[in-house]
Amino acid sequence: MNVTMAFRxxxxxxxxxxxxxxxxxxxxxxxxxxxLRAFEPVVARHERAVYTLLHRMTGSAEDAEDLAQExxxxxxxxxxxxxxxxxxxxxxLRIAANAAHQHxxxxxxxxxxxxxxxxxxxxxxxxxxxxxxxxxxxxxxDANLLARAVAELRGxxxxxxxxxxxxxxxxxxxxxxxxxxxNTVAVALHRLRQQLRHAVERLxxxxxxx
Amino acid sequence: MTHHAPDxxxxxxxxxxxxxxxxxxxxxxxxxxxxxxxxxxKSRRRALGATAAIGLAAALAVGxxxxxxxxxxxxxxxxxxxxxxxSLRINTEIPPLALPTAYRNLATSTAAAVAAPLNAPLNFxxxxxxxxxxxxxxxxxxxxxxxxx
Numbered sequence: 001m002n003v004t005m006a007f008r009x010x011x012x013x014x015x016x017x018x019x020x021x022x023x024x025x026x027x028x029x030x031x032x033x034x035x036l037r038a039f040e041p042v043v044a045r046h047e048r049a050v051y052t053l054l055h056r057m058t059g060s061a062e063d064a065e066d067l068a069q070e071x072x073x074x075x076x077x078x079x080x081x082x083x084x085x086x087x088x089x090x091x092x093l094r095i096a097a098n099a100a101h102q103h104x105x106x107x108x109x110x111x112x113x114x115x116x117x118x119x120x121x122x123x124x125x126x127x128x129x130x131x132x133x134x135x136x137x138x139x140x141x142d143a144n145l146l147a148r149a150v151a152e153l154r155g156x157x158x159x160x161x162x163x164x165x166x167x168x169x170x171x172x173x174x175x176x177x178x179x180x181x182x183n184t185v186a187v188a189l190h191r192l193r194q195q196l197r198h199a200v201e202r203l204x205x206x207x208x209x210x
Numbered sequence: 211m212t213h214h215a216p217d218x219x220x221x222x223x224x225x226x227x228x229x230x231x232x233x234x235x236x237x238x239x240x241x242x243x244x245x246x247x248x249x250x251x252k253s254r255r256r257a258l259g260a261t262a263a264i265g266l267a268a269a270l271a272v273g274x275x276x277x278x279x280x281x282x283x284x285x286x287x288x289x290x291x292x293x294x295x296x297s298l299r300i301n302t303e304i305p306p307l308a309l310p311t312a313y314r315n316l317a318t319s320t321a322a323a324v325a326a327p328l329n330a331p332l333n334f335x336x337x338x339x340x341x342x343x344x345x346x347x348x349x350x351x352x353x354x355x356x357x358x359x
Binding site: 036040043044048051052055056061064065069072073076146150161166193196197 | 224225245
């Protein structure tokens with residue numbers, strides 16, 4: 001069967017994930033009846049989020065592109081099991097996150113760490129309420145150190161960053177997507193902020209030594 | 211660690227200052243090409259299953275008719291049984307273009323294998339989503355060969 005492929009302008013902003021929910025359900029129903037072309041708008045709506053999540057988790061553009069294809073292939077094969085009353089985005093992102101983990105296992109890489117391992121130590125909540133020097137925030141922004149710190153994230157820490165800050169999913173949805181308990185995710189978010197603060201401070205120190 | 215941004219400040223920076231990695235222009239085409247390959251494979255698998263079903267149905271149908279014909283011949287020697295096979299229709303729900311040449315050939319050879327022992331001009335065609343096995347089988351040859359009495 002010949003399928004005409006339309007090419008989307010990838011420079012456009014990421015699409016709104018919630019507005020397409022109804023359209024996703026209809027398109028998936030048509031896809032299940034044998035019309036592959038109906039699935040193309042679904043791919044277009046979610047491919048950026050899938051790719052970005054995979055890029056953050058693996059740290060590799062090539063791996064992310066390969067795994068994005070694998071993710072949509074797995075989703076296509078499992079489409080009949082998708083509950084069309086629910087949003088498609090968390091479902092496809094869960095498949096993507098699992099694909100990244102499987103990829104890491106296949107290549108014997110350590111995807112810096114699951115939420116349970118990385119954030120397993122006791123935390124000091126009061127620590128985050130300390131005073132904030134203005135120059136510290138300014139340096140974070142000017143030197144783009146925060147972006148560099150985020151770029152160092154891998155595995156579930158990176159997934160957590162993406163799902164919370166980019167997808168803006170609720171903690172419960174993130175937990176479902178990553179197969180964790182909501183409480184684990186809430187604690188992990190706190191530790192993620194701590195981890196990023198430490199990373200930024202380290203980067204500032206490195207720059208000052210130059 | 212001596213300096214900390216509060217959560218809300220940090221969250222704002224993380225949302226506004228951290229950009230996503232650029233998306234490669236080949237991403238969409240790559241995904242769709244992968245899905246297209248899978249779609250073709252799925253169609254082939256369905257066609258193969260349908261072909262096997264067609265072959266089985268044809269063999270069963272001919273077997274049943276041959277058995278009835280033999281019985282008729284025993285009860286009424288000299289009479290040529292006239293059990294029509296033309297009404298056999300199998301809806302495969304497969305569009306013609308989705309049926310690959312290999313499986314089209316397999317389906318044809320299956321029908322030919324069924325027809326050969328009968329010395330029957332069994333026509334097998336795939337005109338569209340509905341497959342038909344229209345034929346008039348010369349049952350006399352089959353019956354006389356199978357029942358020399």
